[in-house]
Amino acid sequence: MGExxxxxxxxxxxxxxxxxxxxxxxxxRFFSALIVLAAVVLLxxxxxxxxxxxxxxxxxxxxxxxxxxxxxxxxGGAAVLIVPAAFAVERVFHRxxxxxxxxxxxAIIGMAGSFLLGQWLVAGNAEDLRVLLTGDRTIEPLNTLLxxxxxxxxxxxxxxxxxxxxxxxxxxxxxxxxxxSGRQITIPSAIVTVLVGMVIGYAxxxxxGSPNTRPAGSAVVAAxxxxxxxxxxxxxxxxxxxxxxxxxxxxxxxxxLDVTVLDRDRQVAGLPYRLWRRIRLNSETRRRAIRSLxxxxxxxxxxxxxxxxxxxxxxxxxxxxxIGTEAAMLAYEHIETRPLDEVPDEQIDDELLxxxxxxxxxxxxxxxxxxxxxxxxxxxxxxxxxxxxxxxxGEIAAGDLLLRLDIAQLxxxxxxxxxxxxxxxxxxxxxxxxxxxxxxxxxxxxxxxxETRSALSKNKHLLAGLREHIVxxxxxxKVEEVRLERFKPRTLITIIASTLAAYIVLSQLSRxxxxxxxxxxxxxxxxxxxxxxxVSFVAAxxxxxxxxPEPLPLWRTVLVQFxxxxxxxxxxx
Numbered sequence: 001m002g003e004x005x006x007x008x009x010x011x012x013x014x015x016x017x018x019x020x021x022x023x024x025x026x027x028x029r030f031f032s033a034l035i036v037l038a039a040v041v042l043l044x045x046x047x048x049x050x051x052x053x054x055x056x057x058x059x060x061x062x063x064x065x066x067x068x069x070x071x072x073x074x075x076g077g078a079a080v081l082i083v084p085a086a087f088a089v090e091r092v093f094h095r096x097x098x099x100x101x102x103x104x105x106x107a108i109i110g111m112a113g114s115f116l117l118g119q120w121l122v123a124g125n126a127e128d129l130r131v132l133l134t135g136d137r138t139i140e141p142l143n144t145l146l147x148x149x150x151x152x153x154x155x156x157x158x159x160x161x162x163x164x165x166x167x168x169x170x171x172x173x174x175x176x177x178x179x180x181s182g183r184q185i186t187i188p189s190a191i192v193t194v195l196v197g198m199v200i201g202y203a204x205x206x207x208x209g210s211p212n213t214r215p216a217g218s219a220v221v222a223a224x225x226x227x228x229x230x231x232x233x234x235x236x237x238x239x240x241x242x243x244x245x246x247x248x249x250x251x252x253x254x255x256x257l258d259v260t261v262l263d264r265d266r267q268v269a270g271l272p273y274r275l276w277r278r279i280r281l282n283s284e285t286r287r288r289a290i291r292s293l294x295x296x297x298x299x300x301x302x303x304x305x306x307x308x309x310x311x312x313x314x315x316x317x318x319x320x321x322x323i324g325t326e327a328a329m330l331a332y333e334h335i336e337t338r339p340l341d342e343v344p345d346e347q348i349d350d351e352l353l354x355x356x357x358x359x360x361x362x363x364x365x366x367x368x369x370x371x372x373x374x375x376x377x378x379x380x381x382x383x384x385x386x387x388x389x390x391x392x393x394g395e396i397a398a399g400d401l402l403l404r405l406d407i408a409q410l411x412x413x414x415x416x417x418x419x420x421x422x423x424x425x426x427x428x429x430x431x432x433x434x435x436x437x438x439x440x441x442x443x444x445x446x447x448x449x450x451e452t453r454s455a456l457s458k459n460k461h462l463l464a465g466l467r468e469h470i471v472x473x474x475x476x477x478k479v480e481e482v483r484l485e486r487f488k489p490r491t492l493i494t495i496i497a498s499t500l501a502a503y504i505v506l507s508q509l510s511r512x513x514x515x516x517x518x519x520x521x522x523x524x525x526x527x528x529x530x531x532x533x534x535v536s537f538v539a540a541x542x543x544x545x546x547x548x549p550e551p552l553p554l555w556r557t558v559l560v561q562f563x564x565x566x567x568x569x570x571x572x573x
Contacts, residue, residue, distance in 0.1 A: 012217030012247075014236030020209035025268045030202035037195040044132055044188045079171035080145070084152050087164055091156070098211065103156035106204035110151030110197050114142040117196075133189040143185055146175060147197045154201025214263050215323045220247055223329060227319040229257065241376060242266070242392070248334070256334035258315065260300075264293045264326045281446070281484055296392070297328040303368070303394040304330070310366040312359050313387050337387050341375030345417050350426050353414060355386040357430035360410060363388075364431075369398035373410040374451055375417075400438075401482070405447055407431065407439035411466055412448055416455050420465035428473055437474040440467055441482040537561045 088100045118141045121130040133141040149172065158164050172194070179185040185193075221231050233250035240246055243266050249257040291299065297320060304317035315332040322328045340348075356378060363370060370377070370388065377390035395402055407427070415423035428436055443463045445453050456462060541557035 010221055010231055010234060012221060012234040012236070014217045014234075014247075017212055017214060017216055019212055021212050021214075021265065022206055022209050023265045025265060026202055026206040026210065028268055030199060030206055033195060033198045033202055037192065037199060040188075040191055040195060041129065041132075044191075045128060079167075080149055080175040083164075083167050083171050084149060087156065087158060087168075099156050102204065102208055103152040105208065106155035106201045107148040107152040109204060110200045111144045111148040113200055114144045114147035114193065114196060118142050118144070133186060133192060135186045137183065139184050139186075139189075141189060142193045142196060143179065143189065146172070146190075146193045147200070150194050150197025151201040151204065154198050155204050157205075213326045214245075214265070215261075215327050217247060219323050219327075220259060220261060220329055221249075223321045223323050224249065224257070224259070224319070224331060227321060227331070229319070229331070240390070249331070257318065258332045258334045260330045260332070261323070262293060262296055262300075262328045262330075267291065267293060267296065293328055294322075297322070297330070300330055300392040302396060303391040304332075306366065306368055306396050307363065307388070307391055307394070310362050310368060312362045312368075313385060314391065315387065315389060317391075335379075335381055335387055337379035337381045337389075339376045340378040340380065340417075343380065348414075348418055350422070352380075352384070352386070353418065353422065353426035354430055356410070356414070357427050359386050359388055360406065361430055364403050364406070367396070367398050367403070369395040369402035369406050371395060371402070371406065372449060373406055374413055374449055376451075401442075404439045404442050407435060408442040408444075409448055409452065411436070411439065412443065412456070412463065413452055415462055415466055416452070416459065420462060420469050424466060424469040424473065433470075433473040436470045440470045442484070443467055444484060446484050537565070 084103075088103070091097065091100050120126075121133065121141045124130075130141055153159075153168050158168050176185065176190045180187070180190065217234055217236060221234050224231050229249070230252035231249055232252050235248045237246050237248050240260065245261040245263065247259040247261070249259055251257065301317060301320050304314065307314045308316060315335055317330060317332055319331040320329065360370070360373065370390075370393065372390050372393040377388065377393075379387040379389055381387055411423055411427055414427075417423075424436060443466055445456060445463070448456070537558050538554075540561040541552075541554060544557055544561070545552045545554070
């Protein structure tokens with residue numbers, strides 16, 4: 001642990017912040033550039049003839065304006081080195097030489113990597129790709145200088161400086177035009193070279209890390225004092241479930257604050273999972289995969305104020321502020337509580353369950369969806385009263401579906417703690433049987449939080465038990481089925497398997513003269529072969545029926561045998 005001094009009388013007790021961080025955003029950009037690179041290469045290989053025609057058209061156009069080509073060659077050849085050098089000098093004068101060093105590392109890796117990759121292609125490996133990148137001419141598959149320049153520009157984060165970014169990409173475009181006019185580079189080679197440079201630049205950024213720009217605790221205290229809080233002590237406590245920093249702040253009047261700090265570099269943490277959920281779930285249930293720092297601050301503040309206005313028992317939000325350009329904070333009143341997860345199951349009585357549902361009812365009346373009703377966001381104060389926390393996940397002006405999802409989530413979590421019967425009974429006493437009947441179609445694993453889904457893996461019959469108890473309360477209830485998933489993972493697997501099977505079949509058919517086969521085939525014997533093939537599936541179905549004690553329908557069993565023969569095309573035996 002270390003201490004950072006905020007003012008002459010306040011020390012912030014917190015771990016020493018690392019000097020460098022591996023930012024999730026850099027890793028995300030690396031994988032994004034890698035995916036785009038793979039997609040461009042595959043698309044170029046498929047549309048090779050189109051690219052050859054496009055290249056011929058551009059080449060002809062360049063020959064019609066020779067003066068433009070000469071100007072591009074002059075400006076691009078010189079500026080592609082001058083602009084990075086000028087940016088490096090400017091950064092050194094601003095005492096940011098470490099960033100320049102990172103860019104030079106990326107440039108060296110880019111030059112070496114593109115050279116080695118080019119030699120590998122020239123040696124005869126991946127012949128189709130070599131022909132695509134070189135146009136079957138004696139030129140470099142990848143331009144080593146361009147790769148190193150793009151890797152350098154990416155690693156020094158030149159994209160954050162609009163003027164320099166415009167200069168850099170203008171010179172790169174002129175450089176490509178000059179080399180293209182001189183038949184020293186092809187269009188696919190230029191695109192792939194730029195993407196390879198970006199991949200190397202982002203890989204270097206993530207590998208060596210970036211300077212830690214997170215404001216220290218002293219900056220948090222300074223921001224609080226600007227909000228007129230008389231801070232006398234500050235201590236870093238455990239981060240919340242989203243990885244945001246939290247501080248316990250003592251004030252001069254003896255009260256305390258709980259401060260949450262939103263760091264800009266944490267905004268993309270967990271993004272792949274959120275993107276997967278966004279693609280897989282219907283639009284009304286999904287959340288935005290990524291928000292700006294400002295949007296995240298406003299979202300949490302608005303939800304906190306709305307919950308207070310609804311009369312729900314939540315920590316009061318007392319102030320918000322940005323901390324420079326890299327972070328923002330929210331200051332809540334401190335309430336001594338403990339999460340419901342730390343309360344033993346035997347201490348969760350019906351009165352406590354009713355309190356929880358009453359708090360949720362206050363939110364639902366005002367159309368507020370909490371979106372995370374779990375044991376770490378439901379707390380108990382010293383008097384045993386329920387306090388709801390974690391407003392950041394919530395939604396204001398929520399639709400019926402989101403409100404019903406909250407009911408389904410809380411029903412399931414409480415059933416894991418006290419059993420389905422008590423969970424349904426206490427909920428019905430507060431919310432009413434109709435509300436539970438409306439939430440019943442949403443008792444699906446996909447609708448629940450990750451923690452709840454994980455707990456359900458040990459109690460697979462719990463959701464069925466909840467449905468049975470709800471039906472017992474409302475036997476005549478008729479609620480339409482709700483489909484939350486756009487597709488199931490097995491559907492995606494089927495699509496991929498079908499694509500592979502089609503590729504294998506088409507690659508085999510490409511070696512066959514279809515016209516000759518069709519015109520010379522003996523169709524009588526073809527019909528016999530087709531019937532014989534079908535009889536083999538019937539025989540396999542009869543054999544399977546003979547080994548199963550339960551009666552199996554013949555036709556469906558035949559279809560199962562046919563489906564299994566399809567699977568053998570794309571899966572090992």
